[in-house]
Amino acid sequence: MESRPKLHYPNGRGRMESIRWALAAAGVEFDEEFLETRDQLQNLQNGECLLHKSLPILEIIGLRIGENGFSNNFLDTHLGFRLYGNYLTKIDMYVEGTLDLLEMIIMHPFLKPDDKEKDVVGMTQKAILRYFPVFEKILRDHGQTFLVGNQLSLADVILLQTILALEELVPNILASFTYLQEYSVKISNIPTIKKFLAPGSKKKPPPDDVYVKTVYTVFAPL
Known part of the structure; x- marks a missing residue:
């Protein structure tokens, strides 16, 4: 690989966090450029290298790939991932199902206080x-x-990300699921994931008001 992947997104979790998790789990080092203004996003969208106009943006092998072009198969091919194996259809089914739940967690910080x-x-x-x-x-x-x-x-990777994010909101949410409790511990202790979960990694903390404000600023209508 000629250069490290570069991620373009506000400094927080959002839809970029799953990409961070996947890269980290595969042992792939990456860089980040944090977006803080609408102008930064506009400059990326106006660039000739951007295949799609939406975030998150993953920059790799000379291309900037927006959310609509983000493909797990693409990452598997170009980063040499070992996150797929020979069961692509089943894995995709589990990922898509889990992402339905993860999307609710992603949107939670943007709700009104009374709705949270x-x-x-x-x-x-x-x-x-x-x-x-x-x-x-x-x-x-x-x-x-x-x-x-x-x-x-x-x-x-996506299931563990979702479980840990939910446990931040509901600490005992796995109380009735013995196998998932054991599973969560085992997957968390895989060396690359354990490193990502350790303090000082590029894993983002739970979203706060600063992150929410930044997202609204970056995505403000023109």
């Missing part, structure tokens, strides 16, 4: 009644460490 408590209750119910039972059953039935096959996949 209700939103946490809604996320908790969906996680406990719809999403977590599926993954609990998968892990119980096949008795393996990973969701698919015998190696780490993007499905594991």
